[in-house]
Amino acid sequence: MKFTDYLFEEVKNIWQEYLEHPFIKELGEGTLPKEKFKNYLVQDYLYLKxxxxxFAMCLIKSKTIEEMNFFSRAISASIEYETAVHVSYMNKLGVPPKIAETCKYEITTDNYTSYMQAIALKGNLREIVISTMPCNWSYNYIGHYLLDNxxxxxxxxxxxxxxxxYSEGKFDENLREWLDYVNYLCRDISNEERENLKExxxxxxxxxxEFWNMAYKETKEGDLCLV
Ligand SMILES: Cc1ncc(CN)c(N)n1
Structure with missing residues (x-):
């Protein structure tokens, strides 16, 4: 069994909760209140930052130029390619990037990004990469679910x-590259390391x-966590 298949088996119940989440359901139906989406986008913009x-820490901990290029592309994919859609919606919704960057991080945004950044500082490359994997992988999973349904x-x-x-070919291709990379990176790990990476x-x-729960929580008009 591929390591990534093993990981998926371990979280499939949690990922099923994403698909059944009211935020995702209302996105699919197009009924999600724009105010909720706007607050989510701002937090997600800060999250992507x-x-x-x-990935910058992954780049520092890389051993080869090929790996450095891989992480350099991952940085651009997160802060250029993915944020382009955020910026497009944020402009339409009246929160351009300059305003979004003055917003406070919600505790959930802080908790998630601090968790990954702590691993990025003290962990090895395998641990850092695995901490980032649910991000793009689960969004691609959600994107395809919404497209199909x-x-x-x-x-x-x-x-x-x-x-x-999140469901387009470019995102699929990028994810496939990542899954292959993870399977290569974790090709000969011990049982102890496997357990640690799974956790x-x-x-x-x-x-x-938690991020989806935060995104769906009750918001008032103009509730943007402005500093
Ligand atoms: C919280 C979160 N998780 C994942 C993704 C997809 N990169 C995102 N934009 N935001």
Whole structure:
């Protein structure tokens, strides 16, 4: 069994909770209140900023130029390619990046990014990479679920651009590259290390769930955590 298949088996119940989450359901239906989406986007924009720094630590801990290039692409993928859709929605919703960057980090955003950054500082490359894996992998999983389940009504859905990004070929390709990399990186680990990496993967998956819970919590008009 591939290491990534083993990891997936360990979290599939948690990931099923993402698919059944009201935030995801309402995104798919196009009924999610824009105010909730706006607050989520701002926190996610701040999240991606910190997430990119985790890959910067991977780059520092890389052993080869090939690996450095891989992480350099991961930084751009997070803070250029992915944030482009955030910026497009944020501009339409009246929170351009300059304003978003003055917003406070919610405790959930802090908890998740601090968890990965602590591993980035003290952990080895395998631990850091595994802590980041639920991020893009689960979003691709959610993107495909939404595409398959709501394809009939996607055309008029305000959230189509978001759904498209996480389910498009470029994102799939990028993820496949990552899964191959993880299987290579973890090809000869001990049982003890396997257990440790599994725990890290589960914890990041739980942080993802907390992020969806935060995104769906009650918000008031203009509730943007402005500093
Ligand atoms: C919290 C979170 N997790 C994952 C992703 C996908 N990169 C994201 N944008 N935000």
């Amino acid at each position: 910190e997430f990119g720094k985790v 709501y394809k009939e009504t996607l055309e008029g859905n305000y959230y189509k651009e978001w759904i498209d990004m 890290i993967f589960i914890k990041s998956s739980l942080h993802e769930l």
